Amino acid sequence: MFETLKSQPADKILALMQKFREDPRESKIDLGVGVYKNAQGVTPVMRAIKAAEHKLWEEQTSKSYVGLIGDPAYSDAMIKLILADTVERGNIAAAATPGGTGAVRQAFELIKMANPSARVFVSDPTWPNHISILNYVGIETVTYRYFDRETRGVNFDGMIEDLKTAVKGDVILLHGCCHNPTGANLNDVQWKEVIALMNERGLVPMIDIAYQGFGDGLEEDATGVRLVASGTPECLIAASCSKNFGIYRERTGLLMMVSNDTAAQKLNQGTLAFLNRQNYSFPPDHGARLVTMILNDDALRADWAAELEETRLGMLGLRQQLADELQRLSGSDRFGFLAQHRGMFSLLGTSPDLVEKMRADDGIYMVGDSRMNIAGLNADTVPILAKAIIDAGV
Numbered sequence: 001m002f003e004t005l006k007s008q009p010a011d012k013i014l015a016l017m018q019k020f021r022e023d024p025r026e027s028k029i030d031l032g033v034g035v036y037k038n039a040q041g042v043t044p045v046m047r048a049i050k051a052a053e054h055k056l057w058e059e060q061t062s063k064s065y066v067g068l069i070g071d072p073a074y075s076d077a078m079i080k081l082i083l084a085d086t087v088e089r090g091n092i093a094a095a096a097t098p099g100g101t102g103a104v105r106q107a108f109e110l111i112k113m114a115n116p117s118a119r120v121f122v123s124d125p126t127w128p129n130h131i132s133i134l135n136y137v138g139i140e141t142v143t144y145r146y147f148d149r150e151t152r153g154v155n156f157d158g159m160i161e162d163l164k165t166a167v168k169g170d171v172i173l174l175h176g177c178c179h180n181p182t183g184a185n186l187n188d189v190q191w192k193e194v195i196a197l198m199n200e201r202g203l204v205p206m207i208d209i210a211y212q213g214f215g216d217g218l219e220e221d222a223t224g225v226r227l228v229a230s231g232t233p234e235c236l237i238a239a240s241c242s243k244n245f246g247i248y249r250e251r252t253g254l255l256m257m258v259s260n261d262t263a264a265q266k267l268n269q270g271t272l273a274f275l276n277r278q279n280y281s282f283p284p285d286h287g288a289r290l291v292t293m294i295l296n297d298d299a300l301r302a303d304w305a306a307e308l309e310e311t312r313l314g315m316l317g318l319r320q321q322l323a324d325e326l327q328r329l330s331g332s333d334r335f336g337f338l339a340q341h342r343g344m345f346s347l348l349g350t351s352p353d354l355v356e357k358m359r360a361d362d363g364i365y366m367v368g369d370s371r372m373n374i375a376g377l378n379a380d381t382v383p384i385l386a387k388a389i390i391d392a393g394v
């Protein structure tokens, strides 16, 4: 049987990670995989996570199964974090998942189950796993214009024009904040316009939110998802705690179904439990428990939010430094977009050839589409990157 298997395409981001490890140059700079790193290049365990783990170790008396949807207290805490009080709790069904990827996967399976003919519209470009999981689940994918290669901002007119080709029941996948890979995001007015269009045409929004707190702040980054959840009849939300709690390997995510039909909540909740059971029975608990402990404890929560804010401001500072340095070297404002982008990523918008040239000449590792992880920089490496960008002729 195994002889029938074909080799599968590698994940380009993870392949780049390997290539970086194998590069002997000491001066190499890793701007690849989307993992936060501090100025020392370390992905730290956040202080509040350490404290919660300590408390958990002392207090936890059993590791027996929790439940198919995880601990409801986790769902409650995450719903509050993401949606605040914009939607009644009775209008939301939720289930813990293994990471944000697990939530994305379960959401796609749910779409396939509820409407096998639905197409999913994704931004051009988007996180490559969106497309690869959609293909694997057997859902037709349509791309909508998103990134303007001239301005490096959002091509909003193109986006709206393309979304107008969607028909009733199609799903529109939107990044809640800190768009991966571009760093370019919708403003509030644009969110409202997209919502109006989706409502007019009977389209179903799905929000992937993996970087709340990395852009403009915890509350600010939730603006889009809150507008969608409160302004559309139904939507799906896939959330990840990997980045904002720094618990990547704990696999902590949440899938939400928001519906204005309160009577459907029980059925929706049962469907999420069913989907979890088919795929892995019980979702992981450790990360979800830490998140719940932190969000429900004033002191831990304050410390977590403070450390997240330091992280966010650090990345913003690096963005500004890079934009300033490039302005100085190029004598132009054409790199100003780097300071406008939000989150961990910016798409430089250059060719794979120049990306490869910067890797070969300067040991700078960005993803082939020219996505840079800003957190891979520090104050000393920003000038090195800026010079490499100018030397390569970007």
Ligand code: PLP
Pocket: 034, 098, 099, 100, 101, 102, 104, 127, 175, 180, 208, 209, 210, 240, 241, 242, 248, 252, 253
């Ligand atoms: N969605 C987006 C847009 C992402 O960038 C990521 C990356 O980490 C995820 C979802 C899922 O992350 P994880 O499965 O590690 O929680």
Ligand code: TYF
Pocket: 011, 013, 014, 032, 033, 034, 035, 127, 129, 180
């Ligand atoms: O885009 C990124 O770099 C992060 C991390 O298969 C990641 O989202 C990368 C590849 C992958 C899963 C997560």
